[in-house]
Amino acid sequence: MINPFIQRIFQSRQARNGGLVRRNIGWVNFLASMEQLEAEVRRRGFHMFVVGDQVLILCNSGGLQVVC
Template sequence: MDIARTRAPDDWIATIFAAQAVAKGGIVRRDDRWVDREVGRSRFEFEVRRRGFHLVECGGQLIVICNQDGMRVIC
């Protein structure tokens, strides 16, 4: 069963990137199916890139590392 979008894509993006974790350079995590439904993967990736952040996908989760520093995957 498909679940309808809960709000306008621009509003959804604004809400996600207004989180305190973003302002502190932390991380935000969202279910990949939720992102696909609300704004689509390409729009989400565009918004992450536009901010100079990093995006990792693991186990059905999209993890945004909200800083522009270099990144190294340890394991």
């Protein structure tokens, strides 16, 4: 069963529309875990980045190209 906090992340308008979702790592670890979040991101075929104290999830399974 998916953690309710993680479920709400993917029910957000940004996630449903294939956009970018940003969450603070501290909150992720307080309400769920980075491991649970990573597993759900992988299950959905999305992309996840850690930048400083933030986790960024690209809710799109399309190709990814880093420009700079």
